[in-house]
Every structure is written in C-alpha cells, then in structure tokens.
Amino acid sequence: MNATLPSHANGAGLGLLSQAAEPTASVHITGLQLGYRGRPVLQGLDWQMHPGQVIGLLGRNGAGKTTLLEALLGLRDVQAGTVRLFGQPATRLDDAARARIGYVPQASDLFEDLRADELLAYFRSFYPRWNGAKVEALMQRWGVPRDVEIGRMSGGQQQRLSIIRALAHEPDLLVLDEPVASLDPLARRDFLRELVEQVLDRGTTVVFSTHILSDLERVAFNVAFLQSGRIGLQAPLDELIDETRLVTGPEPLLATLQGVEVLARRDGRRLLRHVDERSLPPGLVAQRASLEDLFEALT
Amino acid sequence: MSAGATWLGRQAAVWQQPWAARRSQRGWRQQWVAPVLVSLPVLGLMAAWPAGWRLLAGLLALVWLAWDGWLLVDGLHQQNRPALARLVPGQATALRLQLLLHAALLTAAAVAVLLLTLGPVRPWLWFVMPMVVLLAWLPREPWLWLLPALGGFSLPWWRWAAEVASAAPGLKLLAVLLAMALIAAAIGQGGRLHRWQAARNERWRRAAAAQRDGLGSPPVATGPLLVALSRVFDWPRRLWRRRLLARGATAPLPARLDLGLGFGGQWAELAWTALLLFGGLGLTLAIVLPSRSSAEWQEMADFSRFGLCVGAFSLITSALHGRLGRAWARRREQALLVLLPGLPAGDFARLEQRWRREYLLSWLPATALMLAVGAAGSPASLDYTAACAALCLPLPWLAQHQLRRLHGQPSLAPLALAPVLAAVLAWPVQLLGVPWWASLAAGALVYAGLARRHDAVALSLPAGRRPDRPDTMAAAPRQDYR
Numbered sequence: 001m002n003a004t005l006p007s008h009a010n011g012a013g014l015g016l017l018s019q020a021a022e023p024t025a026s027v028h029i030t031g032l033q034l035g036y037r038g039r040p041v042l043q044g045l046d047w048q049m050h051p052g053q054v055i056g057l058l059g060r061n062g063a064g065k066t067t068l069l070e071a072l073l074g075l076r077d078v079q080a081g082t083v084r085l086f087g088q089p090a091t092r093l094d095d096a097a098r099a100r101i102g103y104v105p106q107a108s109d110l111f112e113d114l115r116a117d118e119l120l121a122y123f124r125s126f127y128p129r130w131n132g133a134k135v136e137a138l139m140q141r142w143g144v145p146r147d148v149e150i151g152r153m154s155g156g157q158q159q160r161l162s163i164i165r166a167l168a169h170e171p172d173l174l175v176l177d178e179p180v181a182s183l184d185p186l187a188r189r190d191f192l193r194e195l196v197e198q199v200l201d202r203g204t205t206v207v208f209s210t211h212i213l214s215d216l217e218r219v220a221f222n223v224a225f226l227q228s229g230r231i232g233l234q235a236p237l238d239e240l241i242d243e244t245r246l247v248t249g250p251e252p253l254l255a256t257l258q259g260v261e262v263l264a265r266r267d268g269r270r271l272l273r274h275v276d277e278r279s280l281p282p283g284l285v286a287q288r289a290s291l292e293d294l295f296e297a298l299t
Numbered sequence: 300m301s302a303g304a305t306w307l308g309r310q311a312a313v314w315q316q317p318w319a320a321r322r323s324q325r326g327w328r329q330q331w332v333a334p335v336l337v338s339l340p341v342l343g344l345m346a347a348w349p350a351g352w353r354l355l356a357g358l359l360a361l362v363w364l365a366w367d368g369w370l371l372v373d374g375l376h377q378q379n380r381p382a383l384a385r386l387v388p389g390q391a392t393a394l395r396l397q398l399l400l401h402a403a404l405l406t407a408a409a410v411a412v413l414l415l416t417l418g419p420v421r422p423w424l425w426f427v428m429p430m431v432v433l434l435a436w437l438p439r440e441p442w443l444w445l446l447p448a449l450g451g452f453s454l455p456w457w458r459w460a461a462e463v464a465s466a467a468p469g470l471k472l473l474a475v476l477l478a479m480a481l482i483a484a485a486i487g488q489g490g491r492l493h494r495w496q497a498a499r500n501e502r503w504r505r506a507a508a509a510q511r512d513g514l515g516s517p518p519v520a521t522g523p524l525l526v527a528l529s530r531v532f533d534w535p536r537r538l539w540r541r542r543l544l545a546r547g548a549t550a551p552l553p554a555r556l557d558l559g560l561g562f563g564g565q566w567a568e569l570a571w572t573a574l575l576l577f578g579g580l581g582l583t584l585a586i587v588l589p590s591r592s593s594a595e596w597q598e599m600a601d602f603s604r605f606g607l608c609v610g611a612f613s614l615i616t617s618a619l620h621g622r623l624g625r626a627w628a629r630r631r632e633q634a635l636l637v638l639l640p641g642l643p644a645g646d647f648a649r650l651e652q653r654w655r656r657e658y659l660l661s662w663l664p665a666t667a668l669m670l671a672v673g674a675a676g677s678p679a680s681l682d683y684t685a686a687c688a689a690l691c692l693p694l695p696w697l698a699q700h701q702l703r704r705l706h707g708q709p710s711l712a713p714l715a716l717a718p719v720l721a722a723v724l725a726w727p728v729q730l731l732g733v734p735w736w737a738s739l740a741a742g743a744l745v746y747a748g749l750a751r752r753h754d755a756v757a758l759s760l761p762a763g764r765r766p767d768r769p770d771t772m773a774a775a776p777r778q779d780y781r
Binding site for chain 2: 073074075076077091093095096098099101103105109111113114115118121122123124125126127128149
C-alpha cells in the first residue's frame with residue numbers, strides 16, 4: 001500500500017512519545033540524526049522506553065532499524081541529538097550501566113575459536129550479576145553443544161548461544177537485532193517464552209527488531225514503526241489492533257469521513273484509528289486490521 | 300565476590316582467551332608449529348657448531364618469545380571488538396592492562412636473553428622497546444608490516460637507542476611513559492576510529508579468505524587501493540577473458556570450460572607478474588650495481604639462488620594450488636555448469652592435459668631464468684638450480700592427484716610448500732655432485748613416467764562429488780569434446 005502518514009504520526013505527537021522525559025526511562029532519545037555518506041537514515045528521531053516495556057521495532061529493509069539499535073547502545077556516533085541510557089550518555093556509560101545492558105547483534109559477534117562453556121566463563125567474569133543456573137538450564141533446553149568450537153556451530157546454535165550470553169547477566173535493558181532470524185519455529189517459541197519470563201520476573205525493558213510478525217503478535221506488548229527515519233507510531237499492540245480498522249469503499253464516501261485518525265490512505269482504502277464502525281456511512285466496509293496491514297501502511 | 304577477586308577474574312579471563320582459542324586452531328596456526336619448525340634446524344646447527352651454542356640458544360629463545368608474544372598480542376586484539384569494548388563492563392580496561400603487562404614481560408625477557416647471549420654490548424632495552432610497541436599495534440594496523448618490508452630495518456634504530464640510553468633520567472622516563480601510552484592506545488574503546496579500523500580489518504580478512512578459497516573478492520571488500528594494485532597484475536587475465544568471450548562458440552571448448560570454472564587466463568597473469576617481478580629486480584640490480592666485478596656477481600648469485608628458486612617456482616606453482624582451492628570453492632557453480640548441453644560428462648582428461656601444458660610452458664622460462672642465475676654463480680650453483688627445477692617439474696601430477704580425489708576442503712600446503720622443499724632438497728643433490736644435465740634428465744624421465752602411469756580415478760566435476768567406487772568412473776565411456 002502506498003500509504004501517506006498523518007502529520008501527527010511523525011514522532012512526538014502520539015501516545016507514549018508524547019510523554020515528557022521521565023527519570024525512570026531506560027532509554028531516552030531526542031532529535032537523533034544519523035546518515036551514511038550524505039544519505040539521511042535517522043532524521044530527528046525521538047523515542048523513550050520504560051522499565052518493563054517490550055517493544056517490537058518494525059521497519060522495511062534499509063529503514064535503519066539496525067542503525068537505530070546501534071545508536072541507542074552508543075555503538076554509532078550520532079550527527080545530532082542525544083541518546084541516554086539509564087540517565088547517562090550512551091557513548092559514555094559507566095561500568096554499572098554497562099552491566100545492565102544485554103545485546104544480541106544481527107551478525108554473530110562471538111569468539112569463534114572458543115567453545116560455549118569457555119565463552120560463557122569469559123563473560124561471567126565481567127558481570128557482577130550472573131545467573132549460572134539460568135545459563136545451565138537454557139544451555140540444556142536449547143541444546144547448545146559444549147564440545148564444539150563456536151565457529152563450527154550452525155547459525156541457529158550460534159544465535160541461541162548469543163541470546164543465552166545476553167540473558168545470563170539478567171540485564172535491565174535487552175536489545176535484540178533480529179534475534180530469531182536463524183531459529184527454527186520451536187526454538188523461536190522457546191526464546192519468546194524466555195523473553196516474556198524475563199520481563200515478568202525482572203521488569204526488563206526489551207526492544208527487538210524482527211520481520212516475523214507472528215512472533216511479534218505473540219510477545220510484543222508494544223510495537224514501534226520506523227518510517228522515514230522516525231518512529232512513525234508506537235502503541236500497545238492489542239490496543240492498536242482493537243482500535244484500527246481497514247475501511248474500504250468508494251473514494252467520495254471515504255473523503256467524507258471526519259473526526260477519525262487516518263493512519264494511511266490509498267484509493268478506495270483507509271487505515272483508520274479510533275473509528276466507530278456504527279457511525280460509518282452506508283457503502284463503506286470496515287474490517288479488523290492485521291499487523292501485516294499495519295506494517296504495510298506504516299513502514 | 301570481592302572487588303579484588305572480580306579484578307583478578309577479569310584479568311585471568313582475558314589472559315586465558317588467546318590460549319583457549321589457539322588450542323582449537325589447526326594447521327600451521329597451532330601454537331607449537333612455528334617454533335618447532337624453527338627449532339629443528341637451529342638444533343641441528345647447534346649440533347654441527349657446538350662453539351656457537353650460546354648464540355643459537357639465544358636466537359631460539361628470541362624466536363620462541365616473539366612467536367608466543369605475537370600469539371598473545373593477537374589474541375588480546377581478537378577480544379577487542381568495538382561492541383564489546385563499549386558494552387562489556389571493564390573489558391577494555393582489562394585488555395589494556397594485560398597488553399601492558401605482557402609488553403613489560405616480553406621486553407624484560409628479550410633484554411635478558413640478549414644480555415645473556417651477546418652481553419651488554421648494546422643498549423638492548425631501548426632497542427627492544429620500540430619493537431614491542433610495534434608488535435602491540437600490528438594486529439590492529441596490519442599495514443605496519445610494511446614498515447620492515449619497506450626499509451624499516453635500515454632506520455637508525457641503534458643510534459636512536461644509544462641516544463635514549465645516554466639521555467637524562469627524566470627523558471628516559473618520558474620515553475618509557477610514551478611507550479606505555481602507545482601500547483595502551485593499541486586497545487580501542489569502541490570509538491569511531493576503533494570501529495572503522497575493526498570494520499576495515501574484517502573486510503580485509505574476508506577478502507583474503509575469499510582469495511584463499513579461490514572465490515575472488517568484490518572491490519567493495521578490498522577498497523580502491525587494493526583493487527588498483529591487483530589490476531596492475533591481473534589485467535592480462537582479464538584481457539584474455541575478454542578476447543575469449545569475443546570469440547564465442549569458435550573458441551575451443553577446453554578454453555571455454557576453463558573460463559567457466561574460473562581457472563582460465565592464469566598463465567597470462569603469471570607471465571606478466573614474473574616479468575614485472577624478475578624484470579624489475581634485474582633492472583634494479585643493473586642500475587644500482589652497474590660496475591660490480593664478475594666475482595661479486597658470482598657471489599651474489601650464490602647468495603640469492605635459494606630465494607630466487609623459491610620465488611620463481613612458487614610463482615608458477617601458485618596456479619596449481621590456486622586451481623585446487625578454487626575447484627572446491629566453486630563446486631556449486633560447477634554443478635550448474637556441467638548441466639549445460641554440450642559439456643562432457645565424466646571425463647575431463649583434455650582439460651587436465653591443458654593444465655599440465657600450461658604448467659610446462661611456465662616451468663620452461665622459470666627454469667631457464669634459474670639456470671641463468673646458476674650459470675652466473677659458481678659451478679655448483681648451476682647444479683643446484685637445475686636440481687631445484689627438476690624437483691618442481693612433476694608437481695602438476697601431484698595437483699592432479701589431489702584434484703581427482705577432492706572430498707573436502709583441500710589442504711594447499713603440500714603444493715604451496717613444495718618449491719621450498721625442492722630448494723632445500725636441491726642442496727644435498729648439489730653436495731652429492733649430481734650435474735645439472737643429470738638432474739634435468741631425471742626430472743624429465745619422472746615426468747614422462749607419470750604421464751604413462753594409469754590412474755584408476757578420473758577427474759570428476761563438480762569437485763567433491765566423486766563416486767565412492769572410483770573404478771566405475773574409470774570404466775565410464777570417454778567422450779571427446781573438442
């Protein structure tokens with residue numbers, strides 16, 4: 001769908017985005033700008049995340065999801081704007097703040113010559129809070145081989161190990177860049193269950209990018225749509241699905257719609273939020289929008 | 300856990316990682332291989348020259364120190380990834396401390412060895428220190444290897460070392476602090492420069508791995524400088540390909556098949572590279588040393604014959620092991636290629652014949668060049684170079700043997716090291732007094748014998764898909780595909 005976004009969806013006007021900076025925010029990004037060789041990728045992006053939030057970050061290929069997640073962690077120098085994690089600048093975190101962050105990058109960043117146990121022992125020494133029992137349980141449940149060098153493991157096994165490493169020190173902020181891309185359906189389900197438990201047990205803030213929308217529907221409490229270098233819309237997923245309708249009908253009739261939030265428009269179709277189906281004029285048909293519809297319209 | 304225990308745990312983890320990683324290495328990268336390879340001839344020399352045992356033992360100790368030092372420094376840098384430096388608490392600090400500690404120990408050990416071996420004849424500390432600083436930076440900035448290659452040894456290290464040694468204590472302290480700061484700065488903190496260097500090194504590593512596996516590397520991976528450099532050498536190959544493609548169906552099938560397999564045109568590139576290297580070397584010698592006496596030229600030929608033989612025959616052998624690696628790396632393309640109509644099924648004897656002919660055609664000028672070098676030296680030099688050439692003559696048969704039996708990633712070491720082995724074995728042949736013509740005749744006889752030998756296994760493409768019962772392949776009807 002060639003969608004046009006409503007002007008108020010481009011950042012600070014919506015839902016959680018409209019909240020003022022709170023001291024409790026795990027992540028607080030304002031006016032973030034970043035580009036490559038003159039091509040802007042992130043353009044004045046504002047974003048906040050609070051403890052206990054699980055946010056699925058959605059965007060088309062090349063929209064800048066990885067760039068955003070890396071900038072969020074201070075792994076990229078921003079051209080303008082600020083990124084703060086736990087109240088500190090992301091590029092100058094102290095060790096206490098670092099110990100509260102877990103990160104699973106898109107490409108494996110493990111020491112390929114080590115075995116799984118050696119790798120975990122290595123990282124254990126750097127974190128004051130290391131849950132050995134959880135590591136042991138996950139290693140067994142996810143069948144990560146212990147006697148094989150990491151470089152010889154399959155992509156899925158490396159991904160599982162990467163996730164275990166990120167969960168092992170019980171982070172308060174967990175950033176996952178396409179964490180389930182190499183996992184089979186059962187491993188994905190198990191991983192998502194673990195993620196939910198992590199949030200319920202510890203109130204961890206989780207942000208992850210993915211293209212597998214069914215997984216997102218299963219676990220994400222919030223979804224954020226990245227479009228044109230900004231968070232176009234962020235809202236609780238259930239609420240968004242409940243409140244959004246895909247309305248189809250003749251264009252003149254659609255043009256008469258007043259007082260509703262238009263998320264996207266195309267000839268003969270509108271993606272509407274906060275619409276009362278009973279108030280629609282005859283000739284228009286409203287149906288529940290799926291996450292795929294939202295993805296198509298908002299990214 | 301107390302803060303002290305945490306600190307110690309981190310240091311131990313950082314220190315152990317390189318050793319644990321090396322344990323899983325295979326081939327020449329295993330931690331014992333290089334020192335043992337160096338130790339054997341040195342121990343042999345010690346047995347032959349007992350008076351020089353102290354010097355040789357010192358040399359051996361320095362080699363071991365340098366190798367272990369390199370392994371540890373490289374291992375520390377392997378851990379120094381930008382994302383980990385930024386996000387893992389205390390990791391970069393622990394790495395810096397380990398590198399400093401390691402540099403101090405290495406410096407102390409090297410100075411002690413030099414003092415015990417040679418005595419206090421030089422300001423060893425101030426000589427070793429810059430070397431250790433260089434070592435600390437080498438894994439992060441691989442281009443620093445060029446420093447010794449481009450004349451770094453001719454820099455006045457001794458004079459600088461002597462000047463620092465005779466300087467005031469304050470200046471000495473400043474020099475030590477500067478060295479420490481430089482060593483510590485070799486560990487990145489995940490900043491922009493560190494990320495850029497890490498990304499560049501990763502690109503180079505992948506490009507080198509792709510080249511090694513015969514896959515080639517895209518220009519974006521190598522960068523414009525390396526692309527421009529490679530074009531200086533590989534333009535004949537590209538020209539040959541263009542001309543072959545322009546001929547279309549009129550070009551002979553083996554040549555087209557060679558092109559499809561990614562092997563074609565190596566001979567053109569080799570010839571040009573040899574011309575550049577050896578022509579350039581000859582021209583430089585003629586310009587720089589125009590008025591040397593014949594005795595001096597003879598001495599120079601005797602001195603350089605080993606290196607020249609290894610260089611020349613390694614150059615022509617590179618086509619053999621390059622083809623072997625590429626055959627395995629491109630087996631998927633081969634699987635598609637052999638499905639094309641008109642391509643032979645099961646018998647590629649003419650293709651192998653073409654490869655052998657190409658090798659022979661490159662061996663002849665290389666041998667002529669080496670015989671010329673040998674003739675310029677003492678009479679024994681001619682015997683030596685001829686023996687080396689003769690030992691390298693049957694190598695295409697070894698390559699063929701390996702290629703016909705590919706079942707996995709081939710080991711390129713036998714072919715890559717064969718010219719070195721030939722240059723070493725030529726020494727006893729020369730000592731036995733075998734004349735040059737006898738060596739060449741023996742080489743030719745072996746070559747002819749191998750050509751007549753029946754091999755039950757035929758070349759089968761795609762590589763690695765040879766049937767389990769090779770006799771069925773041999774029994775398959777032959778097809779001529781001229």
